[in-house]
Amino acid sequence: MTRTSENLSPELHAYLVAHSTPVDEVLTDLAAETERLFPDHVGMQIAPEQGLFLTLLTQLIGARNIVEVGTFTGYSSICLARGLPNDGTLLACDVSEEWTAVARRYWQRAGVADRIDLRLAPALDTLRALPEEPQFDLAFIDADKESYIAYWEELVPRVRPGGVLLADNVFSHSRVLDPAQTAARVQAIRDFNVHARDDTRVDLVILPIGDGLTLARRR
Numbered sequence: 614m615t616r617t618s619e620n621l622s623p624e625l626h627a628y629l630v631a632h633s634t635p636v637d638e639v640l641t642d643l644a645a646e647t648e649r650l651f652p653d654h655v656g657m658q659i660a661p662e663q664g665l666f667l668t669l670l671t672q673l674i675g676a677r678n679i680v681e682v683g684t685f686t687g688y689s690s691i692c693l694a695r696g697l698p699n700d701g702t703l704l705a706c707d708v709s710e711e712w713t714a715v716a717r718r719y720w721q722r723a724g725v726a727d728r729i730d731l732r733l734a735p736a737l738d739t740l741r742a743l744p745e746e747p748q749f750d751l752a753f754i755d756a757d758k759e760s761y762i763a764y765w766e767e768l769v770p771r772v773r774p775g776g777v778l779l780a781d782n783v784f785s786h787s788r789v790l791d792p793a794q795t796a797a798r799v800q801a802i803r804d805f806n807v808h809a810r811d812d813t814r815v816d817l818v819i820l821p822i823g824d825g826l827t828l829a830r831r832r
Contacts, residue, residue, distance in 0.1 A: 617660050619786065620821045629662055636661045640688060643719045647686045650715065657685050659755070659781065663823040664692035667753070671696025674777055676750035680704040682736045682764050683756030687716025693753065694725035703729045706736035740767040747773040755781040758798040761805040769814050772831045778815065780805065784825030
């Protein structure tokens with residue numbers, strides 16, 4: 614699956630990319646290696662414009678502590694870590710040694726390895742072991758869709774007031790609109806979107822970037 618904002622025509626997407634800050638060689642090479650090594654999973658990698666958005670948002674809110682649920686081969690974690698100050702930290706949660714072995718190599722190449730704390734374990738276990746108090750400026754959810762609500766419930770209390778929560782793939786490749794799409798992962802996204810919208814602890818909007826990106830501000 615092409616890494617692109619899916620609601621745009623190919624021509625408009627190409628224009629968007631051409632008129633944004635260019636993606637550097639590290640991310641270009643990572644995207645190419647991911648496609649070569651994991652062709653069946655390449656759609657899990659975020660689009661280049663989404664990566665730029667993550668870096669800019671991290672910088673704009675002055676984030677120092679970030680948590681990412683779902684790391685894959687490290688594209689989004691590089692983008693997030695690049696927005697951190699030198700003493701900032703990114704807690705990266707994943708379960709795959711194979712995927713994150715690629716991430717580790719590219720973290721080193723990007724010069725951000727010292728800012729990233731990788732935890733190879735079920736993310737819910739990692740999150741539930743953290744203190745139950747605000748500690749993160751930004752949280753990014755991009756993992757198994759059936760657990761989105763559970764991740765959200767663990768993360769909202771741990772994000773500071775004024776901090777940001779992001780959730781990827783909230784359009785489920787437009788399947789949320791099709792009643793015939795009844796797969797568990799699709800219904801889980803529908804349920805999550807309602808759950809997040811009705812959460813009085815946040816204000817949020819869904820951005821039509823990538824496969825739909827929820828942007829929420831903790832009240």
